[in-house]
Amino acid sequence: MTHIVHTKSELQQHLKDNNSIALVPTMGALHEGHLSLVKLAQQKAKTVVVSIFVNPKQFAPHEDFGSYPRQETRDIELLTHIGADIIYLPQASEIYSSNTSNPTEVGHLGTILEGAVRPHFFAGVAWVVYTLFQHVKPQVAIFGEKDFQQLAIIHAMVRDMQLPTTIIGAPIIREQDGLAMSSRNIYLSDRQRTIAPALYRILGDMKYQLEHDMGIQSCLSQGRDQLLQAGFDSIDYVSLCDSSSLTPLSDPNAHARLLVAARLGAVRLIDNISVW
Numbered sequence: 001m002t003h004i005v006h007t008k009s010e011l012q013q014h015l016k017d018n019n020s021i022a023l024v025p026t027m028g029a030l031h032e033g034h035l036s037l038v039k040l041a042q043q044k045a046k047t048v049v050v051s052i053f054v055n056p057k058q059f060a061p062h063e064d065f066g067s068y069p070r071q072e073t074r075d076i077e078l079l080t081h082i083g084a085d086i087i088y089l090p091q092a093s094e095i096y097s098s099n100t101s102n103p104t105e106v107g108h109l110g111t112i113l114e115g116a117v118r119p120h121f122f123a124g125v126a127w128v129v130y131t132l133f134q135h136v137k138p139q140v141a142i143f144g145e146k147d148f149q150q151l152a153i154i155h156a157m158v159r160d161m162q163l164p165t166t167i168i169g170a171p172i173i174r175e176q177d178g179l180a181m182s183s184r185n186i187y188l189s190d191r192q193r194t195i196a197p198a199l200y201r202i203l204g205d206m207k208y209q210l211e212h213d214m215g216i217q218s219c220l221s222q223g224r225d226q227l228l229q230a231g232f233d234s235i236d237y238v239s240l241c242d243s244s245s246l247t248p249l250s251d252p253n254a255h256a257r258l259l260v261a262a263r264l265g266a267v268r269l270i271d272n273i274s275v276w
């Protein structure tokens, strides 16, 4: 049976004396990518809590907080069907009432890549995730590799704040043509939607070239050119990084991750792939 709760106190009544809880934080508008996280959570703990909260603190004033897709009824149906135990739908006042200042510190990791383009984003993410952890007290929390930098920041937060939650990264779920599923893909026009799968195709080509001894710098600049040729309007970054510190790599490394953010009109797409 799936319980729908809106407040921390209702939530904690349901979770009393429970020490096998997995949390899947989301912003709703659920798709197969989110559901794969829930399925993984079901393998990791007896009770699965899925939170749906469109976090105002991770949107800049010019971003799409007001128009971010909200499909609560459909989300509840999907989560009930898949057998999530608790759906937590807090109001912003529930999340931000006890913390008037951000108790987390994302540091350098929050200023690079996505953080360079969206300066307040990761501070907002860390704040809400920390607060959800305080409310749910999960043994395990699942995050998608789709948002690879977010996953690295949550890993670092848990380590630095010594939080008693194990973080698990889940693989990226894609459309048949390779486009990583995202709640924001609905913003793509038909023309943009035909260009979008080139992002993953070019990432795959770059991975192949790097693994077959192409130099890192020439591969990154060729990848940028290919994205523009494929029809992307601009590129925020194409970067080969260490997968924990996200420091740029100049030599092959077993923990490398290739990360990209590119724009089609007003829509930003992000994707990433492991290399070596």
Ligand code: AMP
Residues within 6 Å of the ligand: 025, 026, 027, 028, 032, 033, 034, 036, 037, 142, 143, 144, 145, 146, 147, 170, 171, 172, 173, 174, 180, 181, 182, 183
């Ligand atoms: P969001 O609702 O976009 O904040 O995402 C909630 C969680 O789902 C995050 O941990 C995301 O990384 C994850 N997620 C989003 N899209 C995908 C995807 N295509 N595959 C796997 N996980 C995803």
